[in-house]
Amino acid sequence: MIEALISAKAIVRTFDNRRVLDGTDFQLAQGEFVAVTGKSGAGKSTLLGILGTLDPDFKGELTVNGVNTAEATTEQLATLRRNFLGFIFQDFHLLPNLSALDNILLPAVFSGTDSTERREHAAGIISRLGLRNDSTPTRFLSRGERQRVASARALVNNPGVLMADEPTASLDEESEDVLFDLLDSLRREKGFAIVAVVHSKKVLARADRILNLQGGVLHERHA
């Protein structure tokens, strides 16, 4: 039996006595692209936060790359996020005073793993995403450009799982295609899995599985 990259069982997350996730189960296999859909406020971002080990305040069992998160230290979880997970946040979470390249390399710089190879790799991703590799601070970039910088940052560490919260929300159709063509290409090349909150039908059509979050529980949905 192939071990799941991410395995979540009976996840419960409560906000102000409201159960946003109510016994959610989730499995992610290697190389798989799982799309998560749901109405606004259904808890999609909350689910991604928990799966991405950003939110430890939940009940249930979560295993990421074989690590039981309940037993892991904060440092071990940080290592997991840095080496195994890539994040494309809904609000990008870029540092506005830094250039695209510096934003992309920021985790590596702070982790002391910055290197020439990594810079070249980052520059390659920037180029493939059609971004300018200059010193312009990201606060001066368009929303679409910032989305692509966030995507490049998520990919630079060659993650095992890419977690994306509405990665194409700010992109036009053409840019959406460019991003997912790249993701598909890299996914085939590197073999990483994707968990993405998406609404675009074109993107949903690329997914291996579609899960709809409703009433705090994930339901398999056919494309």
Place this chain on the structure above:
Amino acid sequence: MKGMRKAISLWNRGHWKDYVFSQGMLLIASLLLVFFISIGLGVGNILQRFLSSDLPEEQVRVTPLGVQAGFFQTERGGSEISDAILDSLSSLPQVERIDPQVYAHVPAYLRGLLGGRNYYTDITLEGVTDAFVPDSLLAYTDWNYTLGDSSTKPLPIILSENLLVLYNAGFAESNGLMGLTPDGVIGLECRVNVGSSSIASLQFPPINVRAEIIGTSRNTALFALAVPIEFVEEINRLYLPESEHTYSALMVTAGKAEDVPEIVRYAEALGLSAETRRGIAQKAEILVGVVIAALGALAGAILFAAVASAIHTLVADLKNRSYALGVLVALGTKRERLVSVFAFQIFLMSLLTTVSGGLLGCGLSYLVSTTLLNLLPALRVAVSSIAVFPIGWLSAGLGFVLMASTVSAWFFFRRILVTPVTELLRR
């Protein structure tokens, strides 16, 4: 280290102004702290120096009430202490010894060479016993002198340092003369002329004797040029033979220090003024205390403002960037790595800034001290520098500034680090 520099460079990009401002405030706080400690303690020392007394604990200085002993009492009249009062005090069982002071009621002047220039000044001679001669001088000084000795030895003079201060602050400055220090006057030879001065002269022909300043004294009982008491009594008898024998002041020595209050009560009952070391010290302490407290309050207020501003800026800077910290943690930066980066940024840089501020404060204190001493020669007599640099106090003060600012920032930083990432990202 290279990675650390890059991390700090990225972290501060777009925030250099805030960072430099916070470090600037820290620099100013350190500078002001050192300046006020240095100058404040220095001023305290000067005050202590001027107000302190060599008066031993078991001695009482008795003077006529309302008369400042020694000041130009060259004319007869006014209240003085009679032999009867001296006898009355001597009869007290607590009194071990009485050393009288007698002022010459005869005009006199002093002439000599000072710094290669002719020097002349009217003087008051103050006759004292060897009780007023510092012990260090008594070992090799003969404090006995009469007119009969004038051909064989110079008249020994002990100069009051209070007089020296008055000379420097007033006469020397207004006449463009060089200031004098205690060490500078010892050994000076001169001529003392008794019987006439620039403002008065007596019928009897003046007497001129060779004199030498053999030492200085900080005894507050001395206000003039102290010479052996036999000499003063001799010239008083010579020039004013009809006058009653009186004393300008009495230095009463008690058998035990505990007996001093009883002697003070007795002297005051006789209508005299009695001053003790404790009384002088208390007055000095109050004055010094008030000055130090005022300086301290001013320094404290300025320091508080500077430290509070440095803390506020450091904390506000971190608060503004809690979101960025959240991003770093979300992307897998280990907290221990962040701790080391910020330890460098907050502690090491603040330490360098504080030390730099301290050094600048020392420089400023030195500059102010040098300038004031150049402007006020009288101060040069009392001290060689107004600024003092007590390493312990300065280190403690700088340590406080450093700890107050960095520990506050550090606590805030630790608080951010334990905040859930999702919450930091929402800010």
